[in-house]
Amino acid sequence: EVQLVESGGGLVQPGGSLRLSCAASGFTFSSYAMSWVRQAPGKGLEWVSGISGSGGSTYYADSVKGRFTISRDNSKNTLFLQMNSLRAEDTAVYYCAKDPFSTPMSSFDSWGQGTLVTVSS
């Protein structure tokens, strides 16, 4: 059974940094692309960033480009999102999601339970 467990969320001041982690199990982690998707309180889903199975290709939404960095450690089956220069509008539940292929194109076939990031002074 696929399991994705996010951690690292919390309260951070504007301009601060936070690193999210997503521990994966139940599948061959390195064979699949992964993404981060966020949902602001009471709002819809927004794709944030994606990474290929090998980690060699990364992709970002315009809203986070230059501030967020996605990475993965295939030896530890873990996905990361380093978030810098955080803004109030980054406040959201952050989900990690698995793609069905090694490149991020098709869909998100498994999701974690999410971790809440709150940016506020």
Place this chain on the structure above:
Amino acid sequence: QSALTQPASVSGSPGQSITISCTGTSSDVGGYNYVSWYQQHPGKAPKLMIYDVTNRPSGVSNRFSGSKSGNTASLTISGLQAEDEADYYCSSYRSSSTLRVFGGGTKLTVL
């Protein structure tokens, strides 16, 4: 770059069928067969219901079906049941640096 366009809300009575539309452009919905649909109940993570326009993952009821015409994709739910009441989101691959895009979401109410 704006999200895909979905109606804010739809409703139907138990047993009826409803359709949710998802309109994009030739750079996303119309250009690729990578449209997917997600169901989200309050306080829960999204669940994949349809992938690659028309395909249902194992375990998803055959009351859910997907289609596409031009730049508009659709999710149809037949034989509405109370447990279908949820938010539904479409998503598509997009040929730009953004890569993936979601619709704004549709709240389905089962009357």
